[in-house]
Amino acid sequence: MRAHPMVGDSLVAALLLLADLLLLVLDATTPHPTIKPWYVTVPLDVAVVVPVAFRRKYPLSSAYAIAVVGIAHSSLQLGISSLAAAAIALYTLVVYVGRRMALYYLLVQLAVMAVQFALDWGDNNWLTLVLIGLTFAFSWLLGEFVGARRAYHNEVEARLHLLETERDQASRIAVAEERGRIARELHDVVAHAVSVIVVQADGASYAVRSNPDLAERAVQTISRTGREALTELRRLLAVLRDDTTGHPRIPQPDADSLVELTERVEQAGVRVRLTVDGTLTGLPAGVSLGLYRIVQESLTNTLKHAGPGARADVRIHREGDLIEVDVVDDGAGKANALVMVERELPGGNGVIGMRERANVYGGSLDVGPEPGGGWHVHAALPVGDEL
CATH class of the missing domain: 3.30.565.10 (Histidine kinase-like ATPase, C-terminal domain)
Structure with missing residues (x-):
């Protein structure tokens, strides 16, 4: 029903039509039928309930279609579909459109009914007026309740979406900060390696003639340290950046x-x-x-x-x-x-x-x-x- 709302609305429309057709059959079995012939009643019954199936997709159009067809349906007293469909349309406008449009629709319905009662007033009209008033009042209150729940759920979903976005942003910020911290630490490692290379190179240049063995060990140290430094530089890639915090460099643990x-x-x-x-x-x-x-x-x-x-x-x-x-x-x-x-x-x-x-x-x-x-x-x- 929630995944396919039109199916549920069509079922409601079919039930209303079935109720009116049942009244028609029961009236036809009486000695003095009061309902019009079936070729008048059935088309009007169908016309007044069909907009109910489209009430969520086209709420305003469906509501006023029900109002127009309902004038003839209620004037001929063909059943309960006109009142029930009007109440459903009012509920739909309160939930899906807004109070202002729902109020306009309610005033239109009340004006039409006032004219109908003025043209054909009977002894039982007070009871009918009370029934209509209670029906419309119930539809409006039900629409307010369901509309408030929909607004609450929409607000909750919006906040959950915002929290998920903030959580993702916090994760990205945490990753960026950690990468920056790693970059600063590895920058110290690479700077230390370069310093070692410079010192060893200077020592090797002085000892290359007087102490060849010492110079050879220095060159080996330069080679090993340089390869390690290049490996660290390769690992850094885009995360490497200068440390501009101004804090003194502290030897890192290992x-x-x-x-x-x-x-x-x-x-x-x-x-x-x-x-x-x-x-x-x-x-x-x-x-x-x-x-x-x-x-x-x-x-x-x-x-x-x-x-x-x-x-x-x-x-x-x-x-x-x-x-x-x-x-x-x-x-x-x-x-x-x-x-x-x-x-x-x-x-x-x-x-x-x-x-x-x-x-x-x-x-x-x-x-x-x-x-x-x-x-x-x-x-x-x-x-x-x-x-």
């Missing part, structure tokens, strides 16, 4: 700082077990920084959402040119559903930041609740030289 990080988190009340399978030495500076930040953000979320008393297990596994990081906490005994609700609250920019860090290096990030409670963060970062 994978070697994970032990210190876990100790700080333990001091805050979360018991952390760090397991490293493989060596983390020789990692590109950006990858090492990204690894550190992902673990840091995961443990920060554990401390924030699970609270003191929780346990976290940090497992780092390096195999060839791939590093896999798993950070699992027990949620401090909280139920799985509660953990999910807490960590999906608006403003989850930490997960966005971790995912952006992984994407910068061609890696991936998966986060989600554990079956028995708690939270699981899994990240995979490629380490291989891209050149």
Whole structure:
């Protein structure tokens, strides 16, 4: 009915027509019929109910078509369709068009009925007037109620659409801010690499004749550092920008700082077990920084959402040119559903930041609740030289 409103309106029109035809049949069985012959009654019955089927598509046209045909239908007293169709038309105008047009239509109907009653006044006309007044009043009130509900639902849908737009904008802003922060950090890494190259090149130029072995080691250092710097520049692409904040540059942490990080988190009340399978030495500076930040953000979320008393297990596994990081906490005994609700609250920019860090290096990030409670963060970062 809601998907195809015209089907429902056609059904209502058919029921009204059936009611009038039933009155015609019953009247024909009496000794003294009062209703006009069928070749007059049936066309008027059909004409007065057909606009009901189109009331939502053409509300004004349907309403006044009912009013025009209803004059003849009600004057000949052919049934209840003219009054019922007029009431439905009034309700439709209140809901879909507006109070002003509905009021004009109501005044037209009342004027027509006043003329009809003035030309043919009877003893039972007062009862008919009360019935007509109650019918129109009910139609108007029902239209006001349904119209208010439609307006409320439209307002709710508009607000939901606005909230979705704001949420998308907030996500984009968070991604942009995190990319800017990553760009500044990697800018420091690249600047450090270039500084090393310059220093090593100067040293090699002085030692190339007096100490060839030292010069050769310097050149090897330049080659390794330069390739790492070029790899970082390639990863940056369009997100690289200058740091114009004016803040002094601070050396960034790396994978070697994970032990210190876990100790700080333990001091805050979360018991952390760090397991490293493989060596983390020789990692590109950006990858090492990204690894550190992902673990840091995961443990920060554990401390924030699970609270003191929780346990976290940090497992780092390096195999060839791939590093896999798993950070699992027990949620401090909280139920799985509660953990999910807490960590999906608006403003989850930490997960966005971790995912952006992984994407910068061609890696991936998966986060989600554990079956028995708690939270699981899994990240995979490629380490291989891209050149």
